[in-house]
Amino acid sequence: MLIDTPKVSRRAFLIGSAAAGGGLVLGLRLPFGPEPARAADGAPEITAWVVIRPDDTVVIRIARSEMGQGTLTGLAQLVAEELECDWGKVTTEYPTPGQNVARKRVWGDFSTGGSRGIRESQLYVRQGGAAARMMLVQAAANGWGVPAAECSAASSVITHAPSGRKTTYGKVAEAAARLPQPQAKEIRLKDPKDWKLIGKPVKRLDTLDKLTGKQVYGADLKLPGMLNAAIKDSPVTGGRVKSFDAAKVAGMKGVRKVVQVGETGVAVIADTWWQAKVALDALPIVWDDGPHAKVSSAGIAAVLKEGLDAPEAFVANQAGDVKAGLAGGAKKLVAEYAYPYQNHATMEPMNATARYTPERCEVWVPTQNGEAAFAATLAASGLPADKCEVYKIHLGGGFGRRGGFHDYVTQAVLIARQMPGVPVKLLWSREEDMIHGRYHPITQCRMSAALDASGNLSALHMRISGQSILASVRPEALQKGRDPVVFQGLNPGGEFGFGYTVPNLLIDHAMRNPHILPGFWRGVNVNQNAIYVECFMDELAQAAGVDPLEFRRRLMTKHPKHLAVLNAVAERAGWGKPAPRGVHRGLAQMMAFGSYVAACAEVSVADGNKVKVHRIVCATDPGYVVNPAQVERQIAGSFVYGLSALFDQECTVKDGRIEQDNFHSYNSMRIAQMPKVESILMPSGGFWGGVGEPTICVAAPAVLNAFAAATGKRIRSFPLKNHGIQLV
Amino acid sequence: MARLTVNGSARNVDVDPATPLLWALREQIGLTGTKYGCGVAQCGACTVHVDGAPVRSCVMPVSAVEGKRITTIEGLAVNGVLTRVQKAWLDHEVPQCGYCQSGMIMAVTALLKDKPRPTDADIDAAITNICRCGTFQQVREAIHAAAKG
Ligand code: FES
Ligand code: FES
Secondary structure: OOOEOOOHHHHHHHHHHHHOOOOOOOOOOOOOOOOOOOOOOOOOEEEOOEEEOOOOOEEEEOOOOOOOOOHHHHHHHHHHHHHOOOHHHEEEEOOOHHHHHHOOOOOOOOOOOOOOOOOOOHHHHHHHHHHHHHHHHHHHHHHHOOOHHHEEEEOOEEEEOOOOEEEEHHHHHHHHHOOOOOOHHHOOOOOHHHOOOOOOOOOOOOOOHHHHOOOOEHHHOOOOOOEEEEEEEOOOOOOEEEEEOOHHHHOOOOEEEEEEEOOOEEEEEEOOHHHHHHHHHHOOEEEEOHHHOOOOHHHHHHHHHHHOOOOOOEEEEEEOOHHHHHHHOOEEEEEEEEEOEEOOOOOOOOEEEEEEEOOEEEEEEOOOOHHHHHHHHHHHHOOOHHHEEEEEOEOOOOOOOOOOOOHHHHHHHHHHOOOOOOOEEEEOOHHHHHHOOOEEOOEEEEEEEEEOOOOOEEEEEEEEEEOOHHHHHOHHHOEOOEOHHHHOOOEOOHHHEOOOOOOEEEEEEEEOEOOOOEOOOOOOHHHHHHHHHHHHHHHHHHHHOOOHHHHHHHHOOOOHHHHHHHHHHHHHHOOOOOOOOOOEEEEEEEEEOOEEEEEEEEEEEEOOOEEEEEEEEEEEEOOOOOOHHHHHHHHHHHHHHHHHHHHHOOEOEEOOEEOOOOOOOOOOOOHHHOOEEEEEEOOOOOOOOOOOOOOHHHHHHHHHHHHHHHHOOOOOEOOHHHHOOEEO | OEEEEEOOEEEEEOOOOOOEHHHHHHHHOOOOOOOOOOOOOOOOOOEEEEOOEEEEHHHOEHHHOOOOEEEOHHHOOEOOEOOHHHHHHHHOOOOOOOOOHHHHHHHHHHHHHHOOOOOHHHHHHHOOOOOOOOOHHHHHHHHHHHHHO
16 A cells, blocks of 8 residues: 655755745735726725725725635625725725736635635734725815815715715825835724724625525626536546547537646536536546555554654654653553544535636636636646636635635636637536545544653643645655744744643644645644544543543643633533433633634433434634624534534545445534534733634534433544444 | 516516426516525425426426416515515514525425414424525514514
8 A cells, every 4th residue: 555654854844845836926915016006997006905986986996715614704804894984885805816926916815725725814904904095085085185184084985074074985086096005114003992894794795605505606697608617527536538539429419618727637528517417427438546546544544653653753742751751650541532534514516617718718616716716727727827827706606615626626727728709507416526535634643642640740641643735735844854833832832832831741733644635724734733622531530530521621721712612612511510311521721823722512412312402502712703693604514514423424435436426424403413512702902823624623522522421432443333332 | 498487577488397497487488586505405495386386496397397486586576576585684683695585485485375473493393495695593583573563
């Protein structure tokens, strides 16, 4: 079996391969750019972020992608707060990646993942709004011949108080657009205590069309003369097409062409997608399965298991002398865990539409990263940046699948190149989507710990063995061979800081990279890291004979923000007080994506295997909350994603390929299984954390700890369905 | 050629009779509000009403629905006036990505016709749509709100 096992000593090579990037030369991130341009309808652009129409409509430009998480509304709130515009007149638009390149990346990073959409752009989008307000006020002041300092703006109206004169943004927009833009250092942003829009649960800007069928997703796109394509790519990664018999389906209704897509895929192009799919299913294809054709889940598990004992590993967090600490403890505890591959299973399968001529290549795609889609378009079309464009279409879910990988864009362009001038929409079947994921990586973990004579945790060795996402996706981002993403939630500090102080500590990773392609996933590695740490904490507490909350508190005195969210859920849930009859509680806490999260789950178990999660109390401190209504929805949704993963989701490997190909074998929870989620938002200010992902990680350990409290059983390999345990 | 009645209009669609209703709606009639999620009756994204009953259109051949009344998400609001379910969805801001919501709204609309005041158990039994964004908490709230008013 071929499994890549990087050694610590390979670091030089791994750094040396850094050049394999996205293909775009990325400039500095500026709050606004040198060459303002008009909007498509001719309305004047004040700053890159703000266009004002004569009727006072405010068009706020959104560089990040909306995929359901509410970032479009949140980013608009940030701009509007400083712009002092009438929120009722706000609409939004996406600038295109091609425009971003042409304007020296005036809109900064388009990448929408890692719960970064708001926290990493909040400063420059607020500056963009503030600069526009200053220019609009200046333009009004110029018109009146008064100093700008005597004028103020509120709700898109500019007032000169001494004379009582008023005008609106729409009336002065043309003049404002001709003024020089203020420098970043001249812009004074509001004190958070003066915010009127940030922190308010204003309604999303994008709801209505989702209720009437009007919202166009990538899969819904229609272009004049468009054809449709269905594709099969090699079911085994590393395999390729040997041959296919196009003549067998050439006469089928609607079929226009059967094409090979790169080395690895075959597509049927037809009038409709259904015709393409029917023909593709009838098309004889012979595959060469390549070097991984014999790989199985059992084989992968064996390699990972060996990594648990490997002498070489990348270190993330270290204190004291763990060897001595483990040897000298009064009581020793060891537990091994395993976490599977998982698919994102976005509701909308992967798709992209492309039109190619030798002069121009255009792509319409639901993507979390317009710039990465653009890079894929350039590479697949062979055309330069000024001959390519990407139009972002609304996403039917992303969860990481539509961020770093644009295999479907590459395919769409390669197909369109074989039908020049004709737009072709490529849509993956659910089956194609399931077996060509970029999977949540697989890991195992061994936790070894020692308790001292008074039941305190004196030594902890956490050894993770398994797959690195970066080694596959962005090897240039490895740090001397080490993948920092593996250690989410386990670092000494930073946005994934470990919340416990352990005198003798070692957290390390033996990298083992099977051929199954890994990818970022909602939460990704913090999900299993939280299970490993937080379930083991409960085991240790039990071994020490100490209440799990109290056991944690003793280790958290130097981590007040971690502790604050944990205390908040314990208090709200009534930890230490009797639960309703038959109900058991479990706790978990973690820091992820810059935010502190904790959960207390209330669970009952029937017949030893039917788990009802009645209630989950969850607390989060993300520093600032832009839209509390949307944060609550992200939290509730996180439990659906996290509990589906815990109970039901696993992608297994047989003969080198993923076995689960639709929702019957890769289930996702339904409304009947939904617990009541109570969110406590406790933003403490002074930092910006994410909200889309952090909460997922506490879902599983809180429920597992409650399950153990109910049954006395510790389950350490996932999903729970493999143990006959169901969520009811 | 199949003759379908969709949202009150008669439509002739030139498809193989085995073609699923979902694809005739999306590709021949151009009503893309009904979504493809799985193609095997698992997820509910493709839910429409056939003679008022919720049906997963991805596994329903057009030959089986000729002469029947088909309603899609586009047929709910009349002259832009939202139904009470759509209104409740707006008030409670149910959708996240929204991709599952056409099917969710169609399933809920059918439930409320059947059971104007559904209990939580009724909801659990009738609403089996998948939502990967995880909007279930808001879905339940909005169903109760729509039932009340
Ligand atoms: S697409 Fe019909 S049930 Fe999923
Ligand atoms: S709202 Fe995204 S799948 Fe339901």
